[in-house]
Structure formats: C-alpha cells, structure tokens
C-alpha cells in the first residue's frame with residue numbers, strides 16, 4: 517500500500533495556509549509533521565482524513581484493493597471524540613462495531629494502553645491523559661492501515677508515551693502507515709519528517725490583520 521500526496525494546498529477562512537506539500541508514505545513508514553503553531557499541521561491531517569477539502573493537489577492511495585482512503589484510515593484529532601456518558605469499554609465497543617474490520621476486543625485494547633482498571637468508568641470521570649489513552653485504544657479495536665494522529669502525545673505522561681511509541685512501532689512492523697503531527701520528538705525509528713511552513717501572507721492580507 518502507498519499513499520502519495522502531491523502539491524497539496526490548504527485554505528481556511530479564504531486564506532491560503534500552505535501550499536506545495538508533497539510526500540509519499542509506504543507500508544511500514546511513519547511521517548512526522550512539524551511546524552509552528554498555526555502552520556497548518558492539523559489542517560493537513562484533516563485534509564488527509566477527508567474532513568477538509570484541499571484547495572489544490574492530489575491524494576492517492578494505491579494498492580488498497582476495493583477500499584477507499586476513508587475506509588483505510590483512523591483519525592485521532594485534538595478532541596478525543598469520545599462519548600462522555602459511556603464507559604471506556606463501551607466507547608471502544610461502539611467504535612469496534614462502527615468501524616468494521618474488528619481487531620482487539622475492548623478489554624484487550626484497554627489493557628494495551630494500561631487502562632484495564634478504568635474500563636467501567638464513564639469517560640467523563642477520566643483525566644485528560646486517560647481519555648487520550650482511550651482515544652488511542654480505538655486504533656487497536658479496528659484494523660486500519662493508515663493512522664492519522666494529531667499530537668498523539670499531548671496529555672500523556674512519559675510512561676504512556678513509551679506505550680504509545682511501542683504501539684506505533686508494532687503497527688509499522690505489521691505494515692501499517694502513520695502520519696503524526698507533533699511539537700515534541702516521537703523517537704520513532706527511521707521516520708520521515710515534513711515541516712509545514714505557513715505561506716507568507718500577501719500585503720493585502722497583512723492589511724486585514726487587526727491593529
């Protein structure tokens with residue numbers, strides 16, 4: 517499987533955020549996306565996830581058989597997208613049913629992120645780092661080759677970051693692909709890196725900035 521991204525551009529609120537972004541990602545590869553605040557890292561992931569339309573460029577997933585790009589990816593954004601009233605286990609059971617291609621059962625996935633003890637607690641009672649770990653456990657309950665992760669280490673303590681790194685390396689080891697935005701090193705072996713530079717504003721855009 518191969519993801520090819522060619523000359524991608526992004527506009528938000530009628531402003532060009534970035535342009536000319538190209539990369540390829542093959543089975544087993546990880547791409548780390550860096551850049552300053554507001555450069556467009558999250559926007560790039562949203563475009564890849566099909567949540568935002570690109571202003572220009574082509575995204576192609578090859579050797580995916582009958583599956584569309586949307587069917588091949590997991591997206592974990594800034595917001596953990598969990599249902600607060602449901603328990604951690606119920607959230608994962610819902611995701612497993614909804615996403616198809618079931619993989620680990622919810623208790624196993626929670627065990628893998630060190631949260632077995634919190635399985636029956638409503639997500640509303642969990643800490644930010646625990647919620648993040650439930651969101652990451654969602655990656656494990658359904659087989660999807662491409663993981664799109666927006667600052668996956670945010671709110672994680674060092675032990676949880678180690679667990680995450682292990683899960684990412686295991687996913688790559690089984691032929692998975694990862695694209696992750698980050699402000700701090702992920703310490704993945706042989707990862708590719710792309711730095712998103714926000715396009716310089718035009719003079720007329722500068723005039724629009726508030727004084």
Ligand SMILES: Nc1ncnc2c1ncn2[C@@H]1O[C@H](COP(=O)(O)OP(=O)(O)OP(=O)(O)O)[C@@H](O)[C@H]1O
Nearest residue numbers: 528529533551552553554555556557558559560697
């Ligand atoms: N819904 C939106 N409407 C208009 N502009 C938006 C919207 N969402 C984001 N933007 C703008 O797009 C730009 C890129 O935002 P984005 O969140 O992709 O950056 P980022 O590189 O992920 O930043 P950070 O490192 O702070 O998370 C920012 O200037 C932001 O204000």
